[in-house]
Amino acid sequence: MIAIYTLWVREVKKYFRSKSRIIGSLGQPILFLVALGFGMGPIYQKATNDSYIQFLVPGIIAMSILFLAIFSGISVIWDRQFGFLKETLVAPVPRWQIMLGRTLGGATVAVLQGIIVFAISFLAGFKLVNLASLPLAFIFMVLVALIFTALGTAIASILEDMHGFQLIMNFLVMPIFFLSGALFPLTNLPKVLKTIVMFDPLSYGVDGLRGTLGGVAQFGLATDFWVLSLVVVVLIAIGSYLFSKIQV
Amino acid sequence: MQNIIEIKNLTKKFKDITAVDDITFSVKKGEIFAFLGPNGAGKTTTIKMLTTLANPTSGAILINGFDPTKQQEEARASFGIVFQDPSLDDELTAYENLNFHGMLYGVKIKDRRERIKQLLTFVELWDRRDDLVKHFSGGMKRRLEIARGFLHHPKVLFLDEPTIGLDPQTRNHIWSYLKKMNEEEGTTVFLTTHYMEEADKVSDRIAIIDHGKIVAQGTASELKLKTNTKSLEEAFLALTGIAIREEIVKSQAMTGHARVWRR
Numbered sequence: 001m002i003a004i005y006t007l008w009v010r011e012v013k014k015y016f017r018s019k020s021r022i023i024g025s026l027g028q029p030i031l032f033l034v035a036l037g038f039g040m041g042p043i044y045q046k047a048t049n050d051s052y053i054q055f056l057v058p059g060i061i062a063m064s065i066l067f068l069a070i071f072s073g074i075s076v077i078w079d080r081q082f083g084f085l086k087e088t089l090v091a092p093v094p095r096w097q098i099m100l101g102r103t104l105g106g107a108t109v110a111v112l113q114g115i116i117v118f119a120i121s122f123l124a125g126f127k128l129v130n131l132a133s134l135p136l137a138f139i140f141m142v143l144v145a146l147i148f149t150a151l152g153t154a155i156a157s158i159l160e161d162m163h164g165f166q167l168i169m170n171f172l173v174m175p176i177f178f179l180s181g182a183l184f185p186l187t188n189l190p191k192v193l194k195t196i197v198m199f200d201p202l203s204y205g206v207d208g209l210r211g212t213l214g215g216v217a218q219f220g221l222a223t224d225f226w227v228l229s230l231v232v233v234v235l236i237a238i239g240s241y242l243f244s245k246i247q248v
Numbered sequence: 249m250q251n252i253i254e255i256k257n258l259t260k261k262f263k264d265i266t267a268v269d270d271i272t273f274s275v276k277k278g279e280i281f282a283f284l285g286p287n288g289a290g291k292t293t294t295i296k297m298l299t300t301l302a303n304p305t306s307g308a309i310l311i312n313g314f315d316p317t318k319q320q321e322e323a324r325a326s327f328g329i330v331f332q333d334p335s336l337d338d339e340l341t342a343y344e345n346l347n348f349h350g351m352l353y354g355v356k357i358k359d360r361r362e363r364i365k366q367l368l369t370f371v372e373l374w375d376r377r378d379d380l381v382k383h384f385s386g387g388m389k390r391r392l393e394i395a396r397g398f399l400h401h402p403k404v405l406f407l408d409e410p411t412i413g414l415d416p417q418t419r420n421h422i423w424s425y426l427k428k429m430n431e432e433e434g435t436t437v438f439l440t441t442h443y444m445e446e447a448d449k450v451s452d453r454i455a456i457i458d459h460g461k462i463v464a465q466g467t468a469s470e471l472k473l474k475t476n477t478k479s480l481e482e483a484f485l486a487l488t489g490i491a492i493r494e495e496i497v498k499s500q501a502m503t504g505h506a507r508v509w510r511r
Contacts, residue, residue: 006351014339083335090299091352092324248301 003093004101011072011105015112022113025071029064029117033057033124036183048185057121058209059182062144065114066202069145070173072106073152076243077162086248095244103153103236107145114141129214136221137212143228144205150235157242182206186218201231251310252277252404252436253298258307260293267293269460270307275404275453280430280437282451284444286488290460291440292332295408298438299329312403325353328397332408334389338382342373342392345381346399353400360399367395371425387418394422398429405429407439411446423450444481454480458488 015022037053044052079085088098128134155168179193180202189197197203208224211217217224253275260268268290275281285291296302298309300316300323309316312326336345343364350360368374371391381389390410397405410426411419427450429435441447447454448468455465464471464487468480475486 002351002354006348010337010340010348013344017339082338083331083333084337085335086301086331087335087337087349088352090301090324090329091349092321092354093352094321 001097003091003097004104007088007098007101008105008108011102011109015109022116025064025068025113026116026120028067029060030120032063033060033121037124051125053121053125054127055185055210055215056183057118057124057126058213058215059180059206060121061114061117061141062180062182062202062206062209063177064117065110065141065144065205066148066173066177068113069106069110069148070152070168072109073103073149073154073239074156074165074168075106076102076153076156077159077165080156080160080246080248081162085246089246089248095246096240099153099240099243100236103146103149103239106149106152107142110145110149111138111141114145127214130212133212133214137209140205140208140212140224140228143208143225143232144202146232147201147205147228147235150232150239154235154239154242157239157246176200176202179203180206181218201228204228250276252312253281253438254308254310255294255298256308258294258297258309259305260290260297260302261305266460268297268304268457271457271460271462273455273462273465275436275438277403278430278434278436279452280426280450281439282447282454283438283440283457284447284454284484285440285457289457289488291457292408294457295329295406295438295440299327299406300324325400326402327404327406328400328402329406330390330393330397330408330410332412334386334393336381336389336393336396339380341378341380342368342384343377345392346396349396350399355400363399363401367398370428371395372421387414390414391418391422391425394425398433398435401433402435404436404438407437409441410439411441411443419446426450444479444484448480456484456487463487 033053033056037056041052044050044055076085079088089095091098159165179196180200181197182202186194186197186207204219204224204227207217207219208221208228211221211224251274255274256272258268258271259266271294283291283294293302297304298311298316300320303317311323314323314326316323337348340348346364346368347360350364355363365374368377371394373388373392373395376384376388381392384392394410397407405426407426411422414422423446426437430437439451451468453465453467454471456463456471464474466474471480471483471487472478475483477483477486
């Protein structure tokens, strides 16, 4: 088990060491908050009589977790390219422990980022309705972080170099984000879009965060929790399997 | 145990190439063994199979009495490896890289701390222990990797081209580290190299592989005697030169490609 801890510590240490990366990856969520929040705010207010900022913030938190989690998972490719991966593969440790340590480390870092974005959202005018629901919101953040770190690791295990990374970002990660209801309400959606949203794991994360941070959970918090938990288990299993099949 | 590594009829085939073709040899405990061969001879593939990074197509390997295909963890705990390309984490410090390795290999904390200090001092990097590895030169990285390779008291240390691309001073230091650890701790050293003079000077026994087959084995003196040459390099060229010609005749029948060379 110390192997899991060792890999976890490495991810966390490296996160805190790269101050420029921390600040840099806050740029996008802040931009979305400001541009969309204040830009779309008035129209949304008129249409629904609700604050768009209140609606948007859970989506933006989910977004920051999604991107950092995928990036952490996919950093296996960097390790392969720069040689460090070999060191972990040749150690007398089962591969699943290596994968789990990395996944937990990457998820920890993604959740930390989510918390920072959450803190910043107060500056944009977000109001916390129910303090008691914070631990629950935290759980949803953790689940989202685990899912996408595991997914990133699984993908990185089958990619041989960094070239596929662009493809993954544009054709997988962006759609997952934009089609998750992070930016728009799920009421009265066209049928096709509604179906896609239901198949996107992030939708349940966004919904759960929305429900616990003062809004309404369209799917219901229980559904969100169980769907996310199931996806976590499945993706960690798939990720472990693919990671164990890596050949350098 | 007399032989720390036993290889019997080891073969590795990839689609239509046989990279390692039915090789048999052994490495004695505590010796410095040089595994030589031209580029593409099958050296790296053999080392990959020895270090559990690739599975043999057929044949048997025993490392420290363990079968790397069936007893992976025990085999892995028995050896250390310094790869040809660096395998350090550039974003961690020298100390952290070693500590990470120690934790992964189950070295207990007290032993780990003492061992890291001992080894970093040994490779003369103790005063750079808190510097990020990305600020290290190639020679420093190699020295650090050697320190790391010895950290968990392995029975065998594999080194793939340990001195390639390094200046003479660093090369000299590296050989002194390897010989000292070999003498003091009895660690068997298994290395590949293109530098024949180095192999000649340090190794106890040598095996030469070419086109996936072992073409000669023995001490440097035996090989020189066998080929009637004065240096290991000449012996090597004499041995691998002959092998190449035979191979072309063989593959001519199979692929027809070699005919282009003959013209």
